[in-house]
Amino acid sequence: MSLEHIAHYADLRDQGNITSECRMKMLEQHALILEAKIEEEQFDLKKLQQKITYYKSLLANNIEDKI
Secondary structure: OOHHHHHHHHHHHHOOHHHHHHHHHHHHHHHHHHHHHHHHHHHHHHHHHHHHHHHHHHHHHHHHHHO
């Protein structure tokens, strides 16, 4: 959540329970954004792990070829 959104959330919180629905919607929206980012990061991590596995295999084969 951006600093601007955090400040807005804090302002709403200071106004009391009358802003509860608005604050809840802000949090729900932020949760959706985080879920999308996590999904993207998990995809990137999987690709990175595949590349690491490829290089490990490549290096293991090069060592075996030299023996």
